[in-house]
Amino acid sequence: MGRLLRKRPALGMALLSGVSTAVGIVIVLAIDWFPVQASTASPQIDTLWDVLMIASVPVFVLVMAVALYSVFAFRAEPGDLSDGEPIHGNTRLEVIWVTIPFIMVSALAVYGWIVLDDIEAKQTDPLIVNVTGQQFAWRFDYPDEGKVKSTELVLPEDRDVEFRVNTDDVLHDFWVPEFRLKTDAVPGLTTKIRLKPSRIGEYDVVCAELCGLGHATMRSAVRVVTPEDFDAWIAKEQQSETDGGAAAAGGDEAAAGKQLFTETGCNACHTLADAESASAIGPGLDELSADAEKYGEQNDQSPEEYVKTSITEPDAFLVPDFNAGIMPADYAEQLSPEELDTLVKYLLSVSGEEKP
Amino acid sequence: MATTPEHAARISRLQQARPEVVMHGLREEPRGWLAWLTTTDHKRIGIMYLFATFLFFILGGVEALLIRLQLAVPDGTLVTPETYNGLVSMHGTTMIFLFVVPVWAGFANYFVPLMIGARDMAFPRLNALSFWLLAFGGIAFYGSLFFEPPGAGWTSYAPLSDDAYLPGGGVDAWIFLIHLTGLSSLVGAINFIATIHNMRARGMGWGRMPLFVWSILTYSYLLVAALPAIAAAVTMLLTDRHFGTDFFDANGGGDPMLWQHLFWFFGHPEVYIMILPAFGIISEILPVFARKPIFGYKAIAAATVAIAFLGLLVWAHHMFTTPTSTVVLVFFMMSSFLIAVPTGIKIFNWIATLWRGSIMMKTPLYFAAALPALFVIGGISGVILAVFPVDWQLHDTYFVVAHIHYVLFGGSVFGIFAGLYYWFPKMSGRMLSEGLGKASFWVMFVGFNLTFLVQHSAGLSGMPRRIYDYPESAGWWGFNLASTIGSFLLGIGVMMSVVNVIVSIKKGQKAGNDPWKGNTLEWFTQSPPPENNFDVVPRVRSVEPMKDIRREVMKGAEPAGTVAQPVASGT
Numbered sequence: 001m002g003r004l005l006r007k008r009p010a011l012g013m014a015l016l017s018g019v020s021t022a023v024g025i026v027i028v029l030a031i032d033w034f035p036v037q038a039s040t041a042s043p044q045i046d047t048l049w050d051v052l053m054i055a056s057v058p059v060f061v062l063v064m065a066v067a068l069y070s071v072f073a074f075r076a077e078p079g080d081l082s083d084g085e086p087i088h089g090n091t092r093l094e095v096i097w098v099t100i101p102f103i104m105v106s107a108l109a110v111y112g113w114i115v116l117d118d119i120e121a122k123q124t125d126p127l128i129v130n131v132t133g134q135q136f137a138w139r140f141d142y143p144d145e146g147k148v149k150s151t152e153l154v155l156p157e158d159r160d161v162e163f164r165v166n167t168d169d170v171l172h173d174f175w176v177p178e179f180r181l182k183t184d185a186v187p188g189l190t191t192k193i194r195l196k197p198s199r200i201g202e203y204d205v206v207c208a209e210l211c212g213l214g215h216a217t218m219r220s221a222v223r224v225v226t227p228e229d230f231d232a233w234i235a236k237e238q239q240s241e242t243d244g245g246a247a248a249a250g251g252d253e254a255a256a257g258k259q260l261f262t263e264t265g266c267n268a269c270h271t272l273a274d275a276e277s278a279s280a281i282g283p284g285l286d287e288l289s290a291d292a293e294k295y296g297e298q299n300d301q302s303p304e305e306y307v308k309t310s311i312t313e314p315d316a317f318l319v320p321d322f323n324a325g326i327m328p329a330d331y332a333e334q335l336s337p338e339e340l341d342t343l344v345k346y347l348l349s350v351s352g353e354e355k356p
Numbered sequence: 357m358a359t360t361p362e363h364a365a366r367i368s369r370l371q372q373a374r375p376e377v378v379m380h381g382l383r384e385e386p387r388g389w390l391a392w393l394t395t396t397d398h399k400r401i402g403i404m405y406l407f408a409t410f411l412f413f414i415l416g417g418v419e420a421l422l423i424r425l426q427l428a429v430p431d432g433t434l435v436t437p438e439t440y441n442g443l444v445s446m447h448g449t450t451m452i453f454l455f456v457v458p459v460w461a462g463f464a465n466y467f468v469p470l471m472i473g474a475r476d477m478a479f480p481r482l483n484a485l486s487f488w489l490l491a492f493g494g495i496a497f498y499g500s501l502f503f504e505p506p507g508a509g510w511t512s513y514a515p516l517s518d519d520a521y522l523p524g525g526g527v528d529a530w531i532f533l534i535h536l537t538g539l540s541s542l543v544g545a546i547n548f549i550a551t552i553h554n555m556r557a558r559g560m561g562w563g564r565m566p567l568f569v570w571s572i573l574t575y576s577y578l579l580v581a582a583l584p585a586i587a588a589a590v591t592m593l594l595t596d597r598h599f600g601t602d603f604f605d606a607n608g609g610g611d612p613m614l615w616q617h618l619f620w621f622f623g624h625p626e627v628y629i630m631i632l633p634a635f636g637i638i639s640e641i642l643p644v645f646a647r648k649p650i651f652g653y654k655a656i657a658a659a660t661v662a663i664a665f666l667g668l669l670v671w672a673h674h675m676f677t678t679p680t681s682t683v684v685l686v687f688f689m690m691s692s693f694l695i696a697v698p699t700g701i702k703i704f705n706w707i708a709t710l711w712r713g714s715i716m717m718k719t720p721l722y723f724a725a726a727l728p729a730l731f732v733i734g735g736i737s738g739v740i741l742a743v744f745p746v747d748w749q750l751h752d753t754y755f756v757v758a759h760i761h762y763v764l765f766g767g768s769v770f771g772i773f774a775g776l777y778y779w780f781p782k783m784s785g786r787m788l789s790e791g792l793g794k795a796s797f798w799v800m801f802v803g804f805n806l807t808f809l810v811q812h813s814a815g816l817s818g819m820p821r822r823i824y825d826y827p828e829s830a831g832w833w834g835f836n837l838a839s840t841i842g843s844f845l846l847g848i849g850v851m852m853s854v855v856n857v858i859v860s861i862k863k864g865q866k867a868g869n870d871p872w873k874g875n876t877l878e879w880f881t882q883s884p885p886p887e888n889n890f891d892v893v894p895r896v897r898s899v900e901p902m903k904d905i906r907r908e909v910m911k912g913a914e915p916a917g918t919v920a921q922p923v924a925s926g927t
């Protein structure tokens with residue numbers, strides 16, 4: 001090899017590049033780049049990726065081989081002051097290295113478009129799921145399945161789903177890495193995205209667009225289940241929603257309050273032991289009853305009034321060390337007055353000083 | 357001084373060549389600090405630019421290391437989410453607006469007039485204004501450290517950047533930075549355009565202009581084309597924040613997508629603003645150190661212009677996951693592919709320049725030869741991101757972070773270091789240490805790849821960008837730890853070059869006028885050049901005027917219409 005390289009550098013290089021390309025392609029295909037495939041789009045996108053990798057390796061190898069070979073083989077000896085060959089260019093080469101990349105990217109464009117068309121193809125009888133992003137939590141509701149609301153995304157396997165993505169405040173981005181699709185939630189617009197889950201399992205909904213302090217923790221669970229389990233889940237949720245209302249009316253306020261706390265997304269930012277949340281973006285609420293008394297007094301408010309204004313007008317009074325503009329300011333619209341009362345009572349009841 | 361008849365003839369010839377200078381009263385030259393503050397000399401302004409932008413580079417680097425420390429382990433607690441978002445926003449903004457874009461203005465200020473054989477820029481006072489606008493932009497921005505740094509990333513997407521979500525003054529400081537540095541760049545760009553169009557040496561037609569000057573001309577036109585869009589956008593954001601307008605607020609009938617279009621209409625050309633001058637430097641350095649003409653001069657110059665033109669037509673490839681009609685996005689996918697073709701042309705021409713050269717293995721060559729190798733990775737990942745079904749998975753992940761850094765660090769910053777090692781002897785009259793320079797190169801090279809190669813994998817396995825922590829169960833710990841270790845190596849490598857500069861500026865070996873046997877006119881004059889640059893400007897008869905001059909001197913003849921040696925070096 002060494003002798004060949006010295007005698008016929010171009011030929012030697014071609015051989016060496018051929019071998020490295022083959023090795024490179026084997027390596028990039030062997031690596032498991034992505035999370036598991038959980039939607040019908042996943043295999044298509046992964047194949048597209050593989051093709052891109054196969055096309056990239058020769059380009060990379062060629063550039064590296066010529067660059068490396070040159071700096072080793074054409075190095076001037078110390079003291080050698082001669083010039084290199086006075087070659088100013090070569091029109092035929094220029095034409096070649098314009099044409100080949102052009103053909104390559106054109107082919108990729110066509111292929112990319114075909115995959116796209118396939119993924120965006122019409123669906124039959126899709127399950128509609130409304131997705132709403134909010135600083136810093138996701139909410140899901142199923143308008144055609146008895147308006148079930150949930151903070152967990154449950155989907156039946158092998159059924160087309162159409163997500164209609166919205167946001168209450170800033171940009172978010174709805175992404176399930178295992179589904180290989182992501183889409184922005186843009187204020188004032190509804191973004192549609194369609195896919196078909198193809199693998200039973202539990203994954204995460206991730207927010208991919210910087211949305212503020214809680215961006216990193218804005219995650220929810222996705223469960224892909226069998227169609228039977230899905231129907232059972234819908235039935236149970238419908239039941240518990242009537243139960244939840246009944247519980248609130250009938251006295252189990254603690255359960256209703258806890259549910260509101262998590263469903264509204266308060267747990268994304270506030271620590272509260274009773275609701276098993278441990279986020280530190282906003283003030284912790286485990287000592288809220290004491291705090292409410294203290295700050296309420298400063299503002300001439302009863303503890304209840306203080307907690308209520310803190311929810312509906314978060315910037316009216318700022319807890320020391322926390323800044324304005326972080327907590328969403330629209331809970332007065334999201335929650336009914338009854339729900340608000342339930343929440344306030346719940347918070348004051350579970351945050352006694354006796355708790356550690 | 358003994359006067360021979362020859363000498364007298366030569367002096368009189370020189371005097372004829374000099375333009376007549378009329379003085380209207382003479383002010384005394386200020387000295388010391390004041391000389392720097394009041395200077396309009398393009399070389400001093402260039403040095404001030406380089407000094408200031410390198411300071412910002414160090415600041416941005418410290419921010420980056422803090423980010424990497426926070427992410428080194430899962431559930432990091434080094435900084436709060438608020439500080440983290442501040443760090444991310446300051447880092448990106450600093451590196452782009454206060455380092456890479458203006459550092460080119462620094463190099464160009466110093467070297468464009470020298471390379472085209474001019475005695476200063478076209479508008480020297482305007483030139484000083486550009487520098488001071490940049491300085492004030494940086495100060496206004498870093499002032500926000502004392503109240504509240506911005507928290508919406510370098511892209512400041514609305515509505516997060518609106519007053520409802522980030523009421524503190526950080527975003528306003530960011531807006532002022534964009535305005536001030538934007539004005540600085542605009543004024544500078546107009547100055548470069550005027551200088552390059554009008555002040556080239558006799559004989560330097562467009563086909564003989566150095567490729568670095570071509571790249572600066574293109575950089576300047578791109579700035580003029582792209583900056584108005586962002587100036588408009590940040591003004592609208594400012595009025596949204598403080599004067600009740602609703603340009604980007606959907607509740608008031610505005611549209612957050614408008615921000616993204618305006619931002620990226622500027623933002624994509626901006627990336628070429630940051631890379632084309634690096635391409636230009638490489639196109640100067642490779643032929644000098646390969647001792648061989650640049651391969652395909654015309655193709656490279658044409659590719660520069662083609663990239664700039666296409667660069668204005670690809671902006672929505674940053675918006676593939678937004679609600680936008682598919683046909684529109686397909687158009688942007690195609691145009692992004694097309695731009696890979698002229699980019700490829702350059703890479704192929706560079707490596708063809710090395711082929712069969714007689715290569716001098718000096719530090720500038722190390723950086724310059726590494727650039728095509730690293731940039732090709734960033735170019736390939738760019739094409740992959742432009743395939744928009746694949747971008748659905750990769751958008752806003754660490755894969756994009758890796759792409760950015762391969763093009764901006766592996767491309768622009770390695771180009772900047774190549775330029776620093778190449779031109780330092782001209783600017784200071786002294787050589788940088790080769791040993792320390794090469795060591796710095798290797799530490800940077802290894803550190804860089806360790807930091808950013810693994811980030812491709814982190815992104816592919818689902819790690820979103822701009823997150824301040826991640827759970828252990830996510831499985832990204834290994835990637836992140838490697839990346840953090842790499843980043844500290846990279847930092848050490850950079851500091852080795854900083855030390856090299858500080859030491860060599862006083863103690864370095866004397867460089868002489870032309871230590872590398874350069875091709876272009878800056879090597880014709882002394883190091884550092886006198887205030888008027890050249891006493892006599894030679895006539896240019898090829899892309900490599902210095903090679904012509906050296907050849908004629910070897911033949912023993914004085915080149916017609918000029919003198920072989922800069923006379924100012926003392927008789």
Ligand code: HEM
Nearest residue numbers: 627631673674692696735738739741742751752760763764
């Ligand atoms: C072959 C040429 C290139 C192509 C096809 C390309 C393509 C892309 C695409 C599609 C994205 C968006 C990825 C996403 O957000 O999902 C992107 C992001 C980016 N690219 Fe490139 N790129 C190229 C070269 C460059 C160069 C030369 C630079 C700078 C020197 C650059 C700097 C960036 C930056 C800074 C971003 C990230 C912006 C952000 O979201 O913060 N790219 N590129």
Ligand SMILES: [Cu+2]
Nearest residue numbers: 624627673674
């Ligand atoms: Cu772009």
